[in-house]
Amino acid sequence: MGSVRTDNRLTTSQSFLCGGFAGFFSKTVTSPLEVVKIKSQVGTFHCRNGFWESFQVICQHEGLRGFWKGNLVSCLRLFPYTAVHLATYKKIVHLHMDEFGFISQWRAIFAGGLAGVAAGLVTYPLEVAETRLVIQNCTQPTYIGVFHTLSKIYRNEGLLALYRGFSLTVLGAFPFSVGCFAVYVNVDRLWQEPPPRFTPLQNFINGCIAAGVAQTLSYPFETVKRKMQAQSARLPHFGGVDVHFTGMVDCFLQVVRNKGVLSLWNGLTASTIKIVPYFGLLFTCFEMCKQVCLYRNGYIISPLSYQLTPGVDQSLGPYELKEVKRYLKNRNFNSEQSSLGNRW
Template structure:
């Protein structure tokens, strides 16, 4: 899956801020597609006439704000998810490195999958809240916000309801990782050149391609997970789910039996269309935020370009660069005193 490239010229807080800003903006912009996708996965009446009709039905029944239901929960999930994912990933990579600090691509992808599972466990209640908020009609709401959703689910259905379907996150990570690995293993054949020569545009295309293939392979697991998150005996129409089931395996069986195998990929069109603008905005917003940070740190001459500041060692970290500046300033000050 595509990810932003780490730059040692940024502080940890700046990197975190850049990732958070890029994630918030890209998720908010593509929220309408996410709403259509999740409604299609759950099986609400909006999705029964196809991709384009889903937008019209949501607008007619809920208005424009219906396209941004659950977006706050999705955005709030970014911060702890990113922090836990990065911390866990670094620890797992360090464990699998050899004496020279090298790690194979397969092990790196596996480490990414395991780190993602740990991060998903930490933030899973927010994902359940997002699904419930999207599945309901915002003009006749059962839940009034993120905190209200989580607290009401906990009070009425118990703690386990906030983790219903989590096992499917782990199962879905297997085909997702395989998809990522298969794409990355064949990129040199696709472009007919080694990966270290890829341009930023090629890396962007690679990220979108890997995300598209990986998400398609793991999509049936996410569809069943969304149905399990949405279904509740305490909600009108059992939460709007189009099949009734008693557990994970029964959900798979009922979906295939009543809706057909291809219904496990309901909403895939919206999900696939979302990939390009989501990652495009993610990279663009990250780079904009990164340029501002690099300018503040003194590495580039303007926040609007990547033109390097003359005489600045780009290999130094922010703290090292500040220390070097202080040293040069004090040395120049001492020299001027000696001339007096």
């Protein structure tokens, strides 16, 4: 359902690097939309006049570089998040498989939610640092770089400040998983055919729909989480948050009471618009990197084409293929030596 399929012709390191580069590139290109989304969630003055005006206000006050604040830490978070998520997901799925190697859809979705929580626990301080970097004015910065942000938060506010709002990550994982599951069980009705026959375009559309539904359901939790990450008594204007609260429940109540229920979905427009270019660039970059790796492994004739190399068994793994080629090369070399010996 819209996820990048595992290709056994790539090594583990190649798959990891392809996914990492694709995520890095797609996040960097769509960073302006992410900045507008976070500022809208927190409630800074930049986003009080709507979606389009937010770009103009940010550009006027901070210049173009203001649209890429926090992008580096966001990209750095990809690698440990992906590694922990995949490792945890595989472990949980393996524990819940039956003797025939099958697992129910609900258990698979539950495993994905738990893996997301585990990965979020490891990388949550980086998410807090990203929020702080985004909401500050880059012309008069409080934080300079990723490590300076983490060290300053830890030194001034303590370790718990780096995990402020983490409980909302746990709570938001359940509606997010339900949204993904709802799309998953209905995509075959949408296309009138079983999932194994989906084309890459259909998988891309499924991924966009699933992401849109899942993030809409879990968005209020993310909004409150961003407000909790941003608020600090040591920052000017408490970090620019539009409400001052004492905890998670108080934040929910104040937002609803002062701004209305719909304010919990502030920034959803930017987040929704981001889905298509983000997933489009993610899939495109991953496929391009994969083609380069497939060519390097000897499966295709060119990094610009998917035409298969004649005589190469596509079912073999990269290490197996290398061993077969080494065996054939040695066998041909030995046969040439024996033929020369017979001549003499």
